[in-house]
Every structure is written in structure tokens, then in C-alpha cells.
Amino acid sequence: MQPIPSIIDRALAHVQALEAYVPGKQPQEAGWIKLNTNENPYPPSPRVKTSIAKLTGDPLRKYPNPISAKLRESLTAHFELPGADWAFVGNGSDEVLNLLIRVFCDQEKSGGYMVPSYSLYPVLLDIQNAKTVVVRYDSSMELPVKDVANCGAHIFFLTSPNAPTGVGIPADAIRELAETFPGILVVDEAYGAFAEEDAVSLVEKYSNLCVTRTFSKSHCLAGMRIGCLLGNPDFVQLLDKVRDSYNVNVLSQEVGLAALSDTDYYEGVVTKIKQTRDFYINEWQGKGWFVYPSQANYIFTQPVNSVAEKGPEVAKSLFDFLRGEKILVRYFGNDPLTDSFLRISVGSESDMLTLSEAIDQWLKNA
Numbered sequence: 001m002q003p004i005p006s007i008i009d010r011a012l013a014h015v016q017a018l019e020a021y022v023p024g025k026q027p028q029e030a031g032w033i034k035l036n037t038n039e040n041p042y043p044p045s046p047r048v049k050t051s052i053a054k055l056t057g058d059p060l061r062k063y064p065n066p067i068s069a070k071l072r073e074s075l076t077a078h079f080e081l082p083g084a085d086w087a088f089v090g091n092g093s094d095e096v097l098n099l100l101i102r103v104f105c106d107q108e109k110s111g112g113y114m115v116p117s118y119s120l121y122p123v124l125l126d127i128q129n130a131k132t133v134v135v136r137y138d139s140s141m142e143l144p145v146k147d148v149a150n151c152g153a154h155i156f157f158l159t160s161p162n163a164p165t166g167v168g169i170p171a172d173a174i175r176e177l178a179e180t181f182p183g184i185l186v187v188d189e190a191y192g193a194f195a196e197e198d199a200v201s202l203v204e205k206y207s208n209l210c211v212t213r214t215f216s217k218s219h220c221l222a223g224m225r226i227g228c229l230l231g232n233p234d235f236v237q238l239l240d241k242v243r244d245s246y247n248v249n250v251l252s253q254e255v256g257l258a259a260l261s262d263t264d265y266y267e268g269v270v271t272k273i274k275q276t277r278d279f280y281i282n283e284w285q286g287k288g289w290f291v292y293p294s295q296a297n298y299i300f301t302q303p304v305n306s307v308a309e310k311g312p313e314v315a316k317s318l319f320d321f322l323r324g325e326k327i328l329v330r331y332f333g334n335d336p337l338t339d340s341f342l343r344i345s346v347g348s349e350s351d352m353l354t355l356s357e358a359i360d361q362w363l364k365n366a
């Protein structure tokens with residue numbers, strides 16, 4: 001008798017070979033300071049609370065609006081785009097990225113991305129069993145525009161400001177790429193609200209360019225899973241063909257609308273985070289630590305220990321020490337461009353103070 005193949009053996013070969021994305025740790029127990037997943041330390045706008053309280057009965061009983069119509073309208077008004085058909089709303093911007101790959105990538109039509117950048121892109125491309133193209137930064141972390149323009153990818157994902165470095169891609173570089181790269185260009189602006197420049201205003205001019213945004217970072221709503229694509233209606237039409245029928249739940253749609261209506265509140269939150277960020281960039285530079293110029297809500301820095309050593313072991317040592325103090329930051333030890341750095345999300349003033357004291361403690365012992 002033939003042995004019965006296992007369930008695993010029956011899966012598609014590329015799925016069997018997949019390495020799942022590993023998100024930053026989300027400890028369930030209290031007492032941790034979380035500076036590892038770039039969440040916003042502040043609560044969402046009070047309008048969010050009110051909108052949740054109103055949602056009972058019928059709206060919960062019925063399916064949500066399938067295209068998140070009001071949110072599309074509100075987003076396109078907010079970003080001053082020509083009409084509601086210039087926005088697509090997803091279950092977090094991760095879903096939008098996934099759907100873009102579903103639409104544009106396969107074994108022939110490749111997806112490209114920078115290293116280092118958001119480590120989800122290769123996973124999503126592997127899930128689709130798509131061909132991938134990688135372009136590397138050097139330690140300047142300046143976008144090598146010509147390398148991207150000539151990389152041959154069918155669609156290319158740029159992260160701006162980049163993760164994990166925080167370095168922003170100048171709008172001029174995006175413009176040049178949109179004109180010289182023959183493929184489709186996606187600018188992932190998950191941290192765009194903290195940046196000095198953005199590419200949203202370019203999507204009307206360049207039909208091969210779209211931008212993704214999220215409510216997770218600047219709008220303090222990572223738990224609600226709301227993201228969007230801003231781009232010409234062709235992108236939106238294609239994504240509408242491949243999404244789940246009701247991809248954004250009713251609560252997320254309402255909360256997204258409430259958040260978007262409170263511009264003043266969120267401008268305040270973003271300003272506060274940028275001030276805290278710049279304070280600590282200054283502080284760590286003062287200790288002689290190299291810091292990339294961050295335009296995001298996190299800081300990518302190369303720790304130096306008390307005997308002036310730096311490098312992967314030093315970074316890992318601080319990472320482990322902080323973990324022992326119940327402070328989570330992020331270490332990317334898989335690449336020489338990142339392995340002597342830590343990425344630290346900008347937290348509340350009190351969390352950053354605790355972090356700073358822990359670093360001083362480490363410096364006494366390291």
C-alpha cells in the first residue's frame with residue numbers, strides 16, 4: 001500500500017518552501033515598553049472613540065460597504081486628488097501591497113525592492129511565487145536611482161521614508177524614476193506623514209506611479225488595519241477585481257473616517273513625535289553614535305559601548321540588555337548594512353526617558 005502523503009506534502013511546492021514573515025514581538029503581558037513595531041504611542045483622536053460608541057445594531061448586523069466608499073471620498077478630498085476613484089482602501093497597507101503583487105507579479109513579471117527596506121515585500125512575492133529583483137543600497141542609504149531605473153522589474157516597491165533607516169527619498173528622485181523606469185512604481189509611504197516630502201502629489205502626473213499609506217502609524221490605529229492606495233483609477237479598478245468582497249470591516253471604515261476628520265489632533269501628534277525623535281537623535285549623536293537622518297517615527301542608530309566599540313555584537317548586546325529591562329526594540333542581524341544598528345520606535349516621552357536611563361545603565365556595564 002502506498003503511504004498517504006502528509007497534508008504538508010500536498011501543498012504547492014513554493015508554499016512548502018515559504019518562510020513566513022516574522023513581525024516584531026507583541027507581548028501579551030503588561031509591563032513591556034514597546035519600541036519595536038513603530039506603533040504610535042498616543043491614543044487615537046477622541047472622535048474615534050465616539051464613532052465606535054455609535055456603532056451598534058444594524059451597521060454591525062449588515063455587511064460593510066464593499067468599496068469603503070465614504071473613506072475613498074474622504075481620503076481623496078484629504079489628499080486633494082481628482083475624485084473618489086483615485087483611492088482604494090485595504091485591510092492595512094499590507095493588504096494593498098499584497099493585492100498589487102497579486103495583480104502584477106508572476107514568474108515572468110517580477111517584483112523589485114530595495115535592500116534594506118520593508119522585509120514583507122519578499123515574503124509577499126514568495127507567496128505569489130513571483131520572480132524577484134533586488135537592488136541594494138550602500139551605506140549612504142541614498143537611493144541609487146539609475147540602478148532601480150535599469151533593474152528590469154515589472155513593478156518596483158520603494159519605501160519612503162525607508163524602513164528601517166528612516167531616510168526619506170527626495171521627491172526629485174521619485175520624479176526621475178517615474179520618468180526613466182519603464183515599470184510600475186509603488187511608493188510605500190507608511191511613514192509619509194512624518195516626512196518632509198511625499199509622492200502623493202505626483203500620482204496625477206505619472207500614470208505608472210502609485211502611493212500606499214496607512215492609518216497604523218500617524219493615526220494611532222494599527223489595531224484597526226486601515227491602509228490605502230492613492231493612484232489613478234486604473235490601479236483602483238484592478239485592485240477591486242482581486243480583493244475580498246468586503247475587505248474592510250464596518251468598524252474600520254467608520255473609525256478611519258472619524259480619524260481623517262480630525263486633522264488638528266493628528267498634526268499635534270505628529271509634531272510631538274518629531275520633536276521627541278529629534279531630541280533623541282541629538283542625544284545619541286552626542287554620545288558619538290551614528291544616526292541616519294530620520295524622517296519617520298523611528299531612529300536607526302549604531303550603538304557604541306563604553307570602550308568605543310561598535311558592530312553587530314555591540315548592537316546585539318544592547319538589544320539583549322534592553323529586552324532584559326522589558327524594553328523591546330528591533331535588531332536586523334541578517335545584513336551587513338543593518339547588523340550593527342538598532343531601530344528604535346519613537347515612544348512617549350516617559351517611555352523614551354526609561355529607555356534612555358536603561359541605555360546609560362548598559363553603558364556602565366558594557
Ligand SMILES: Cc1ncc(COP(=O)(O)O)c(C=O)c1O
Nearest residue numbers: 092093094118163190214216227
Ligand atoms: C514600510 C511599511 N509599509 C507598510 C507597513 C504595514 O502597515 P499596515 O499596518 O498598514 O499594514 C509597515 C508596517 O510596519 C511598514 O513598515
